[in-house]
Amino acid sequence: MNSASGSVRPAQADFCAPQSIADQQGKVVTAWKTAPGDALITHPISGLSVRQSFAPHWSGKVVRLRLSNRYSSVPVTFSNIHLAREATPGGADMVPGTSCNLTFNGLPSVTLQAGETAQSDWVSYPVEAFERLGVSFYAPGPTPQLTRHLNANEVLYISLPGDYSASADGAMYQPAPQGYTANFLVIEALEVLASPSVSTVVAVGDSITDGSDSTTAFLSGRGSPLVATDQRYPNHLQRRFNRAGLPFSVANAGIGGNELLRDGWLPQFGKALLTRFDADVLATAGASHVLVMIGTNDFGNPKTGQAPTSEQLVEGYKQLIARAQRAGLKTIVGTIPPAEGTVTELVPVLHGTAAARLARDQTNAWIRSQTLSDGVVDFAACLEDPLRPGYLAPQFNSGDNLHPNPAGYAAMAECVNLNLFKN
Template sequence: MVTSWRTAPGDALITHPITGLSVRQSFAPHWAGEVVRLRLSNRYSSVPLTLENVHLALEAEAGGAAMVPGSACPLTFDGGRRITLAAGETAVSDPIHFPVRPFQRVGVSFFAPEVTLQITRHLNANEHLYISIPGDHAADATGAAFLQVPDGYASNFLAIEALEVAAPRAVRTLVAVGDSITDGSGSAIAIPDGTPAAMTATDQRYPNHLQRRLLTAGLPLTVANAGIGGNELLGPGLLPQFGRGLIDRFDADVLSVTGATHVLVMIGTNDSGNALPGQVPSAEAMIAGYTQLIERAHEAGLKIILGTIPPAEGTVIDGLPVVGRLGLPIGIMHGTAEARQSRDAINAWIRAQTLSDGIVDFDACLEDPLRPGYLAPEYNSGDNLHPNPAGYRAMADCVDLDLLR
């Protein structure tokens, strides 16, 4: 089995109530297969989670709640249609025959029959989440019983972690791991030429674009996305939902991924950008963190590629300067002299080091040649930090596929 699609759980703190309701969420597999299984996670919850009537179906219209009539297939777990995941537990469904194709979108639906106080989630799925009116509507083909949860409120992946497919032995998995730039924040922004980039229709994250390149090149490699918005290398993110530091989650989100043989790491902008003045981690501390990841990947038999930290001068969120730890407004932190010096030193080390199995210079690919440190205008989603779809495509184009052959 290899990982055809994946997301990285981050917390179980804040979710939409789902007790007695059905949930429907969709995504695009990256690799074809005839036999699949679904991985569910209750990793971060402190209480059990019970689900019934978990279904897979083909999405009828990209971004909508309707499924293709007749395509729904129930999943079983140890032969049963009901599963209770203990706190911290991950479960994998029994394999079923359910053909999937790259970027032919799939919907997952389930019913929560019991009081559900917590559910492990991935923050900001960059997908529409649908929750039903009361009752079990998991197998409904139409979307009539489902309501779209507002994007800015709770567009999260709930409980689902991965779709795995049976594949030839030669097929491998590349795990792209990092923060919101890997996760795809800003990928719903219109492409500069005016082409609309609907959030659930176009799958414009850089790992999506990299998968398209690999398929075109005929390379037997599937890309699993383990990015978490706000994530940091050395420690937990600014907010709990930004997840544990990559050093802490590396085993679960990279080394344990089904079929993983390669990892592409791009992280570090939040370690400096979300730190109070005087508390930015030293370049030496960051380099020690990267070195630890390299050693752990090699010990596990994985090849590891490091990506430079992209430009971040002038970062704003919702038109306001980024707010620092403890809620203290400290200006545009990603662009402070201290953050900039740290980023430049780290990028210089990444370019020069020979410990990893290769590098991708995302910084050089995205930087405005007329304004060093800034995203090129054609790649800017508008907040000066996250690329737009064209920028994410450029990131994928920056990857030398020879590193993955």
């Protein structure tokens, strides 16, 4: 059974020792994941160290880290890639004595060619669900482009010049400048060797899956955006699986601004889900289920041409369901949450228009009635204000009328019928 625990320093004699899994009984599953979006706007890190953190969703004793250069047009080199336990959520300090220097083909550095993804060597390193980890690395040379995930809802730390990747003390690190703070750079997944009964549920979609505003009520003027609290709906769904003793690790493949049919309105919003589905869902280690919720940006993002119709979006959903089922994955489809009154001061988005609402309602009616998928989650009904149809319920509203707050994300997870995963 998988459960959260406090900080536990590894004490095994083989801690950080290379491991071969060829002759071990087990299954590779994804304990943590993010979906790369682009490589256009990243902080220069040449001659600096980078530190970033996350909470794995599944426990294991043998792990490996996946790095991505998917969207860069040039090679990048990193050295001294360290995995350690985070001392304080969202902070730069690591727990002393927990650092492990990962290797790639036996070497302490790795060069990723343009478009390449690489996995570290398997290593003995016990991790626990929701016991947060830090990944630190040094970039010895030029890094003009870095593949990133925008809006990680985590603090990205950049060091003063030099290699501080092995340092538990975070004094030489500072939060990246505003505009770069929320990115995941280069890291894509942590994979663990688990029991053969365990598998991965890939939650895929847009910013509501990604967890925008899950760390703060910033748009309402409350709280700080620089607090890592792991309150995304996939985090809450993982907690439900853990409490129920169900053998599933939830991998988050959401990208803010993402659309089903078209590439993102801005490059950092990622390729269309139809385009990235193979890499971000089907190729996820241990995947057995995909929980997809997408479409609000297809109708609501600014368009250079006409927005798609609900019929066109439904055809896209049908393609995803068929592709997932051909790959042996069960597919669960979520309805699109309400978005009336979406804040538009910064960008003239269309989420709250009458046309967008009509298309969203038509799509949701199809989702609720269709029998192609293996299940449905009615996120819209769970989040909607019963007194104001089309709007988020006030207790679930982050303040922009589009993204849920942490309570809303918890409600989304509670809306998922766990029986969908028991067959």
